[in-house]
Amino acid sequence: MNSSPAMEPDAPDLVCQLDNVQGMVDALTCVRWKRHQDALVELSEHGIVLIVEESGCLQAKVYLQRELFTKYEYGAEGRPRFGISLGLLVDCLNTFSSPGHSNTIEIKYPGPDMELLLKSVDTLNSCIYSEIRTRIPETSEWDYNFEQAGAAPLTFTVKSAALKEAIDDLEWPGSSVQISLQKSPPCVTFRGEGHGDLQIDFMYYANTDLLLAFHCDTEVSYGYKYKFLKATTANIPGNVARENRGSKLTIGRGGMLKVQHLVSVAKALAPQVESAGYQPPSRIAYIEFFVKPEETA
């Protein structure tokens, strides 16, 4: 998987191949909280990053490192960026995913008209192909600078399935959720108030099955709009729960919340390998959400 330098002026910026389209569909679906979203894609020799954003309050990033791909030929100078419809990309990639058939896909950028080119590979006598229009991305930078809150990070890791369930449960109280980290006893609290109250506590020592890690040296509490918090877990793919993964949450300076998930992009392995809970790190896509806290009244 060497990246060949741009020898000819006509060499595409990127030609890469992935042997499990469904994995990429799962990773991108994670950040699809609306039917239609514009995404920014950035290509580099390290991999592909896709970024989506909403109303200056919620941002999500999907990191697909080059090691996920069976082939990754990077020929650009600098880091090309383009805008693309996330919904269209996901729905299109989904058509390449066919149970019982080879799911290897080749992605090329740019096409003759700056399109993103997709085609199935290694299929006998049949193929799927697609060209998706891209846009020149807006130049304004989103302001989601994440900085550590204090001397040490304020962070905890919780079972992804449990986090999703907690956030789903917090739907009925109201439109705002308070997340609090308490030092002693070490505990994370999610609280929603509105049509009734609901409080969910994850105690660190009580249940190390759910709360896998916890670090907090100053107590903090911030409120977040429910719909943005919900977006961070609503579309976690099923395999995240099956593989027992944990999601890491960190509260940064000013209350900016970072939520990180790991999504497997590999093909399903033999059952005995899967149950060992080990996944080679290169077959994982990293998903990051940044949620800005609500303004304090």
Next chain:
Amino acid sequence: MKFKAFLTENGVNLLERRFLPAFDKMGKTCYLFLTKDHLFFLHNLLNGDGVQCIAQFRIDVLFDDYRISSQNDDRIAFSLDVSLLYRAVKSSVSICTEFSGGLASNRLQIKLVKKLPHNCTQPMPFLTFETKGYKSAVIQDVPISKPLSRSQVVELQTALDSAQDLPPTLVQVQDPNQLQNFVDRMKHVGDVLNVTISKHGDLQVQTSTTLIRLGSEFQRLSVVGEKSQAPAEDRNLSAQTRSERAIARGDAQSVQVSVKHFLKSLQCHLTKPDSAFYGIAPQGACLTVIFQFLVPGTRQTDKSITLHCRLPVLDTGSN
């Protein structure tokens, strides 16, 4: 006008497990057309709007002791609600199973009757299902339309005859599931499907909008009818270019159909066909899909059952 017959076990299985579930998805109502030799299920044959679906069964496949008579060359036609028919057959099957205890004495009789329903002053026509068991009988009445008049039957027969025309070239899709899986997922991307069929055995389905072009191509399919060899120099071209050149040479045709209609026709896979043949009618009048059933355990076509669909064309593609 009289019709009475007993459904064979094979007939009941065919209808209940394969064909009625598919017909239920094709449309709410259909015509049942009975002749001395055949039974037809006909969807959308006279209204020309949606997907036309024509199913033909030789009488001996479905019935025993089949008796039909009418003043119209012993032909009878009427329309009915498919879901009601399906429900009646399903519950008759479960009653038969429940009471039979393995005895063959339970037979499912079907006949045309006129009855006076509860709130009516006039007798209405029904297709009645009767199961006579050891101790009890169960009767189910499926309401049907007034049987068609002589001239209406002629109209139906004419439409049926013209719907039986075969396209000059048909390509055989052995794995209908792959095509169904693709179009099922593709419906989120576009509403209109461009279908291109070539005499070389290529089938291409593609959707295009201002933002995306997405397509699937199946090559080297078996061809029935007019065929020709693909030129060697076209082999390494893209699917799009290859089909454009084939159309320019007169070796291929392209039509546009609605994705919804195409997906509806794919519901015929519920009948468990062995393969499907796709072809474009002359002048691009419609897209035809013919489902093939083989005699079990052989590679011979079972001619006692035929099923095909005709999809209306939205706009003829480039020709």
